[in-house]
Amino acid sequence: MVPHLVTALNGPLLELEKKILEATPAIERWFRLEWQEHTPPFYCSVDLRNSGFKLAPVDTNLYPGGFNNLAPEMLPLAVQAAMAAVEKYCPDAKNLLLIPERHTRNTFYLQNVARLMQIFRQTGLNVRLGSLSEDIKEPTNLELPDGSILTMEPLERSANGRRLGLAGFDPCTILLNNDLSAGIPSILENLNEQTLLPPLHAGWAVRRKTNHFAAYDEVVKKFAKIVDVDPWMLNPYFAKASQINFHERIGEDLLAAQVDAVLTKIRKKYKEYGIKEKPFVIVKADAGTYGMGIMTVRDASDVKDLNRKQRNKMAVVKEGLEVSDVIIQEGVHTFEQINEAVAEPVVYMMDRYVVGGFYRVHSDRGVDENLNAPGAHFVPLAFAQQHALPDVHAKPGTASPNRFYMYGVVARLALLAASLELEKTDPNPEVY
């Protein structure tokens, strides 16, 4: 099933789909050459928004959860991709230590962990779970809805302090599924003998969205030439505002000015393309995730009149991290709908390969709202026919595999941007 797109607006994207399908050999070769120069993140998920006139990534997650939402039929693809990744980092790897999020009681999240363990076992790794939580002082069993058991174990440094592992378990590779919003725990520092993936500076303690989208600008500029489209079709404008203090109302004028600048640029593009929608921007914390510290803004004056509740909401994100820098990102309407509910595609990748995806479907939210809000109820809907090859001869907009291929291409642009971003922000480029 191809989700329903508002028909009046889908002209430009049908054209994009057509151009992408026709340029497939050139696109894939381009990616192949880029991955000769740049190392892809170990894994990654990308939230896309499809407005019918624009298709753009709005969030690139380097510690993806939600692998349990992928169609089981896609798992062999994930295993194959994980094999390629493992081989690159640690060809003789035998033991993998997986470090999940600390809030270990969420069964949806635990199912994601179980799925990751299943994938890595199949690539030839013994997988065990180490917890950053101080509550885990001994091996602790957690039951999943299907009755299977996950065992969280306390992390320990080796006697000489140089390695990280569990009791009786010395891993060659340590994989984080924890985005380090709470900062870098000292137990993860100075692990020079083991491969830690993703690297510490990929965590939100260090990472900034504006760095990512600056890298994405570069990537999309090159790509747009290959398929001959306006880069804006694939790229949301953005700006940054620093040293904001929402509690004390410091920096409001700067923020308003940046919001206005981005809105002005969007209006110009809307005029150029005859788009009648109302422009909006999303203001969100430059560091952090999980849909906290996010607001939709349609006019610069809106950010000057925030009430206490709104300011409190913007001031902190996950794990109580204070927000002082924000990104002002062009809002991309989502006009994909499934059963009249707003749908947002999410694409999953391992190494440089697309391994699946699903729609985040939310029946209570509008087309210009964030669908990944805390506590938001969403229905993961695996992409239909994602395990089929594109059909160059199908009429644009009618074939699910073609739509999914286009999403995979754009998601991989964000993946490549993440790779450039991590290179540029690496504190120790020589050991990278």
Add this chain to the structure above:
Amino acid sequence: MVPHLVTALNGPLLELEKKILEATPAIERWFRLEWQEHTPPFYCSVDLRNSGFKLAPVDTNLYPGGFNNLAPEMLPLAVQAAMAAVEKYCPDAKNLLLIPERHTRNTFYLQNVARLMQIFRQTGLNVRLGSLSEDIKEPTNLELPDGSILTMEPLERSANGRRLGLAGFDPCTILLNNDLSAGIPSILENLNEQTLLPPLHAGWAVRRKTNHFAAYDEVVKKFAKIVDVDPWMLNPYFAKASQINFHERIGEDLLAAQVDAVLTKIRKKYKEYGIKEKPFVIVKADAGTYGMGIMTVRDASDVKDLNRKQRNKMAVVKEGLEVSDVIIQEGVHTFEQINEAVAEPVVYMMDRYVVGGFYRVHSDRGVDENLNAPGAHFVPLAFAQQHALPDVHAKPGTASPNRFYMYGVVARLALLAASLELEKTDPNPEVY
């Protein structure tokens, strides 16, 4: 659906399935390490036979046709594997020249060619077809049942004689889907500037089955230690008889002696395991394919009493190649049945990855006969649920994905053997 296995005999294989599933991380790591040392063939298909007490490869094809018989859902896996392969041989490859079999009018075969083109296009290659046939003097269109068109073009050497291509098409990589039974055409020789895959010595003009199975002996000896089984469970005995002339009845005694030697070894094993079946061997040409020059032999005296028709049948294989050397291979009954027809699993691989498979089903043949006879009518039946991960908790013998995983493991043993075989038989190891 798991094809029906004769219940009385399937004990040993259920045990093998269980051992293989439990040892998955060790098995996959072992393969990973082996592929650090050895380069997998570009692509490969392996015919397996499952007797319930034994699971063994009986034929390893380095120029696989039949990609059109794979389930379309498996194609993304093939694309991903092909990406890994292309990247290894020629990372900046742009153009791929595919050289198919000469008998270009067989629409089943042409659909295989179309499928391969579709896969390689998706990996970022422009693909065109060059023909070894002398009848193709200009671009010739061939129509497929679905109405699409394949264009066969005459091969041409570049002006300086150093490269092979088509008019206006200079490939970096040349992929053969032609097993060179007719010998090595001079137009393919001395192509030092381009990557020719598989290498010329993989063709039946040079290749010998006995070399392959000697390499398989080595591989299986190592593997059997990891899963703790008798290597014979996975390995058919074989012997060789050289300088036979079937027309002139030269070498019959040698052949009979070798047949007897192999039958004696099988009988001993059957006794050890209490197997009540009647042992048999397959005598086939040491070079060549396509089910010609093959016979089932249950007693050594049988090969001394061949009538003229039988001798003629054994004396030549595809493309009129004379048979002088034969392999005498332990026959493996096939006790897999689908709707009471005999079924033989075939597994397809690209690079080091399993990308799908199907059952060759033949309703008119016996459990000890070759199912790949010329003109044989077979029904390709894509493995059910092959795009699912194995389930360690399922009862042995009940889960299709587990059966398929076991087949994939054994097929990859043959793949690894092919890699060793090509290394050992390489006439120019320094340029390998």
